[in-house]
Amino acid sequence: LRFITAGESHGPALTTIIEGLPAGVPVDIELINRDLARRQKGFGRGGRMLIEQDRVEITAGVRFGQTLGSPVTMVIHNRDWENWQDRMSPAGPPSGQAVSSPRPGHADLTGVLKYDRQDVxxxxxxxxxxxTAARVxxxxxxxxxxxAAGIKIIAHVTNIGGVNAQVASREYDELQSAVFASELGCLDANAETQMKAAILEAKNHGDSLGGIFEVLALGVLPGLGSHVQWDRRLDTKLAAALMSIQAxxxxxxxxxxxxxxxxxxKAHDQIYYEPERGYYRQTNNAGGIEGGMSNGEPIVLRAAMKPIPTLMTPLSSVDIVSKAPIQANTERSDVCAVTAAAVVGEAMTAIVLTEVLLEKFGNDNLTDLLSAISHYRQRLAGL
Ligand code: EPS
Known part of the structure; x- marks a missing residue:
């Protein structure tokens, strides 16, 4: 499985091509749109989210609601493009003021140096x-x-600006509805109130906030990933996938x-066995991964997000033309986007788990995939 994305924030559209999905996967476009809408949520998002209503258009690889096994192309149009046609034109003459004040913490300065650009x-x-809309x-x-393979993923926010959520473990469906119902995607209502107050305070000071989200993957069968090579380890792939998310x-x-x-x-999860349950652990410190392979327990991952670098009370910077001290660029932005990042974390985890699942069981078509999984489960159960 591989995919790439293309698209500028204020260009016409975001595009992605995914290759390696099996044929015969039922595709529910509304489930894709639901996650896109979730990514737009979160107390502390900026004005852009009032303009966009992200929806996907599938232009290849799906017919009558099923994948064909050919590359799938998806497009998300930027509604804001209408307001940027001159400034982001692929062909027209340069238009609009060039940005010359790079923001500390953003790609701005290193990017202009590396790519020899004069406009940040x-x-x-x-x-x-x-x-990240394309990745979602x-x-x-x-x-x-x-x-189809019985694997479910959900992410929730556990910290914003130093306010920690206290979370008890729950069944997946309950977790999912609680996350969907919460404005911040947080499972602790008291913490959420404090998080919102912290975001409001940051906003009033022209500041921004980061935080932490946790991704849970349930129903993951043992043996995805491999101990035999560094780049085939499941934790290698998941860590890289989460680390690839902006901020x-x-x-x-x-x-x-x-x-x-x-x-x-005290660190390691002791191993037990019951005939009807198979091998199991009573603790899950390992987060469902040992030796670079899933061990059948829930996969638990956390990622820390830095505060967004665009500050309305800007930090010190240097003008890339005059080299004089200047205040960093202020663009419309979010005060806090940890809720959105959690949805992206969910997506990146899903992509990696699908990749290793298909690697182990084959990716030609869903029927063969599911029968290979069921055969494997039977072998593990000693049948
Ligand atoms: C974002 C869209 C952007 C920003 C944000 C994420 O829209 P605009 O720049 O038009 O306000 O809100 O981007 C950043 C945090 C960033 O650092 O550039 C989105 O769709 O998530």
């Missing part, structure tokens, strides 16, 4: 997290393969950094 906009347009569409499509600066698997504080006797 040439960099920021592609560096923008607007691109891919994730929502791959989730339709995972659903993510840290990733944990299971208890993650807390492992450093535990002796081996």
């Amino acid at each position: 906009r040439d960099i920021l347009e592609r560096a923008s997290a607007r691109e 569409a891919v994730g929502a499509l791959t989730k339709q393969v995972l659903t 993510i600066k840290g990733v944990e698997v299971g208890v993650g950094f807390e492992y450093a504080n535990l002796p081996g006797s």
Whole structure:
């Protein structure tokens, strides 16, 4: 499975091509649109989300609601393009004021140096997290393969600006409806109230906030990924996928950094067996991954997002033309986008799990895939 995305934040559209999905996967476009709408949510989002109503258009690889096994192309049109046609024109003469004040924390400065651009906009347009709408569409499509294989994924916000959520474990359906019902995608209503107050305060000071989200994948069968090579390890792939999301600066698997504080006797999940249940653990410090392979327990991942670099009370910078000290560029932006990042984390996790699932069981068509999975499950159950 592979995919790439294309598109500038204020260009005509975001486009993605996904290759390697099996034929015969039922495609529900409304499930893709539902995740796109979830990505637009979150207290603290900026004005852009009032303009966009992201919806996907499928232009290849799907017929009568099923994948064909050929590359799938999806397009999400930018409604804001209407307001940027001159400034983002592929052909016309340069129009609009060039941006010369790079934002600390953004791709702006290094991007203009590396790509020899004189306008920071040439960099920021592609560096923008607007691109993640395309990834969410891919994730929502791959989730339709995972659903057929009994794998479910949900992400929730556990921290915003230092306010931590307390979360008890629940059944998947309950988790999902609680996340969908919460404005911030947070499972702790008290913490959510404090998070919203923190976002409001940051906004009033022209500031921004980061946070942490957790992704849970349930129903993952043991043996996805491999211990035999560094780049085939499931945790390698998942960490890279989460780290690839704009503004993510840290990733944990299971208890993650807390492992450093535990002796081996308290760190590892002891193994038990019951005939009707098979092998199981009573704890899940490993976050469902041992030796670079899924072990059948829920996969638990966390990612830390830095605060968005566009500040309405700007930080110090340097003008790239005059080299004089200047205040960083202020563009319309979000105060906090951790809720959106969580939905993107869900999508990236879905894409990786689909990739390793197809690698193990084959990707020609859904019928063969499901029978290979069922054969494997029977072997593990000793049947
Ligand atoms: C985003 C769209 C962007 C920003 C944000 C994410 O829209 P605009 O730049 O028109 O306001 O709101 O982008 C960034 C955080 C960034 O650093 O560029 C989106 O669709 O998620």
